[in-house]
Amino acid sequence: MSGYDVKLSGQAPYLPWAKIKGTYYHWDATTGPNIKGNILGVDIELTPSVSFEFGQENNNTIDATSYGKLTVKLPLGNKQKFTNFAIASKAFKDSSTMDLGALAWVERSNKIMVEGEGNIPTFTGGMFRGLEYQLVTSPNPPHRVWLDRNLGATKVAASSNDSAAYGDHYQWGRAKDGHQSLNSSKATARLSTITADDKFITTFSDWTKVDNNGALRVAAWKDGGSNDICPVGFSVPTNDELHRETLGTTNNNFGVADALSSFLKFPAPGIRSSSDGIYRNVGTILFLWSRTRTAANNNKANSFRIHSGGGSIHPVTVPMA
Incomplete structure (x- = not known):
């Protein structure tokens, strides 16, 4: 099966301390069951130890499956600590397929603080x-x-x-x-x-x-x-x-x-x-x-x-x- 992928990287305006990586994969349409057509994924690296990936996967039947994955490498790296990081349990409850629309962040400000690294926004309420x-x-x-x-x-x-x-x-x-x-x-x-x-x-x-x-x-x-x-x-x-x-x-x-x-x-x-x-x-x-x-x-x-x-x-x- 032939195909191609496109990868992008950068930073989001409300997450100036995070690294953003976007990947788009596409395969040529092929008949048969469970043939995946394309995947669009975004990986947000909050710190070198913590990242969150979410995206959508489509197959040849035009069925769409959303997915999300939180990765935490323990112990946390030097000068890293958790501060008010949470995802609503509704997004994962009783389902093998995660609904991205059910995700709810506790706050829009920083979830992972890297002490001494700068670029941490002042609290605005x-x-x-x-x-x-x-x-x-x-x-x-x-x-x-x-x-x-x-x-x-x-x-x-x-x-x-x-x-x-x-x-x-x-x-x-x-x-x-x-x-x-x-x-x-x-x-x-x-x-x-x-x-x-x-x-x-x-x-x-x-x-x-x-x-x-x-x-x-x-x-x-x-x-x-x-x-x-x-x-x-x-x-x-x-x-x-x-x-x-x-x-x-x-x-x-x-x-x-x-x-x-x-x-x-x-x-x-x-x-x-x-x-x-x-x-x-x-x-x-x-x-x-x-x-x-x-x-x-x-x-x-x-x-x-x-x-x-x-x-x-x-x-x-x-x-x-």
């Missing part, structure tokens, strides 16, 4: 770690762009005690490792690292034995840092950035009602105590972390304490959340 976020622009100069809700919140706050808007409770400088969850387990033993633990540490001294001056955690919470908890292009705000949007707008007379009515729509989740892990002041006080240390030689971070009578900046030992 949508799904992040399974939750929906939109962007809001500050009315205050220099008009920074913020997420429209707390990390981990399922909605924008409608009231100060809107529990669905509370979001996660982080200890300062920590990653999204499970400790920030509402009912995460507790432990009293301090960590010997600044990463990799799912328990909320209850101790007044510090939740880690290392990083005595807080410098490692300041770097870890930056955009792209080792404990980065924000979407690409975003980070936990500095003291100055947070002050400009809160206390700085009212000469420090910025209370819980002001927080809710601001463009950031802050609720008042209270605080999870660093001494016993119990939640206190829920619905009445708002605590906000900044990414700023109080000084270069101590392990205290600036937090904002906002209540009904106004707000203030507190140097807080880092176990607080």
